[in-house]
Amino acid sequence: MISRSAIGRNAQFALRRQCCAKPSNRRGLAAAVSGSTSFSYDSSDVSGVKVASRDVAGPTTKLAVIAKAGTRYQSAPGLTSGLEHFAFKNTYKRSALRITRESELLGGQLNAHHTREALVIEAKFLREDLPYFTELLGEVISQTKYTPHEYHEEVEPLIKLSQKKLLADVSELAINSAHGLAFHRGLGTPLYPSSSTPLTKYLSDESIAQFAASAYSKPNLAVVANGASQADLAKWVGEFFKETSSSGVGLTSEATKYYGGEERIAHDSGNSLVIAFPGSSSFTSGGSYKPEIAVLAALLGGKSSIKWSSGFSLLSKAISAFPGASASTTHFAYSDAGLLTIQFSGSAQAIRDASAEAVKALKSVSEGSISKEDFTKAVALAKYRALEEGQNIESGLVATGSGLIHGGKPFQIDEVGKSVESVTADKLKSAAKGLLEGKATVSAVGDLYVLPYAEELGLKI
């Protein structure tokens, strides 16, 4: 028989050993790490590819390839969507299945999405796997096969689904319509092909491969990382992005011009009204950045940022009398233009009443009759939003990448804060006046019998 005390002792030892047998690469929270706490990006040029990184301390990294190939730059409708869905498909070196399984084994997450200006292919992973995922992204952009069967079996059905999704979404339809009215071509192209776009005419594996050749050429690309040191990233990008073509001149689009106008679309499943005005370009574009538009967006607001209160914003005060309507102000900033949109949703009658009130609120801003307190609150909120966008990994990556490929600067968080603070009440007043004097964009989707015309709201088209 074994004595009880003997077993007990062994068990104790075993337990103790277990708790000490930690893998040597595991890092405690208090350990010194290579990262810094600065939120600004370092950028450089590695053999033609623009590389930027922010070495934030932490065990994970997010790496993204940002190509100047958003819907604005596509040469035929749907190409950007097609290219996005072809990310991480079969390449000449390995199959799509292998890419998936290998990334799963390393605990990585792969994703591709696009905005109006940029196509983003990104990977999130543990810091030490940087070489593997840099190689993977380099392979995806230069070695993808664009096979016909993948196009027919996997890409095309997804594009068709996104068409249907867009058709059912009233607010998305209204935003796309407003962009189309405001900018016509280029930035006005819908973010996803709409259901009546003749896709078979423009979209095939060959046309996508052709588009990829110019979209993924070196002058058209930026590689941005969050949580990797610039030296490491530059080294691996130099090694793995060699096969990216450097011959292409990249994609270009005409300079954006604001047009404005009105569009009304009958729709059965919901109501949405978008009133839009020309906005400011994004901070990273340099010259034409106007912080007062961001402050105006915060002042108009609509959605409260504090719980259990309707908030200080003019719109939320104005529409509180119309239950069933909700409003929100968004400022879409692009590389050479912007769009300040006020979107209403809810029942048609409530939207009709609320939108008239909202235009009155905007007029009151242009007449300068806003309280000093509201103005201070709006500046603070706008500053917070701008800084949060920079600190946020996701939007910071895209903003920095877009800035680099459009020949601007990476997103520098300190300067953004300062420029928002410099807005004065007079500047805001004149900005609002300018908007009301210029041409507005009004797009109504839903029950057209009730939804108002721009003329009825007192806006110039």
Next chain:
Amino acid sequence: MSQPSLVNYIVKRPWLSRFMKPLASWYANAAGYRKLGLRADDLIPEESETVLLALKRLPPKEAYDRVFRLRRAFQASLAHQLLPKEQQTKPEEDVEYLSPIIREIEAEAKERDDLESLSLNKRKA
């Protein structure tokens, strides 16, 4: 779809391949499908998932031509006739058009199986 075959064994040995080549072409001619205007790949049985998928992946022109050859062959067979000499498949026309796709699909399936039965070695820290 894949039967046991000596092709790879023979192709790897040039002397054997040189010896077998005339035999093989004699056999292919004697098999008679060329006299009905068919190609060897038209004879692959369709009743398997792999071949069905491969047929779906054929380029539209190839798929159309395949159906044309099959219907012409049925017609000739029903009429108990061989096609006129100029419509019969010439040996240089008798190329693989479906088998490469089938091999690709089989390779995909094999890779999936291999990855499914993967055993992992821990990375040394």
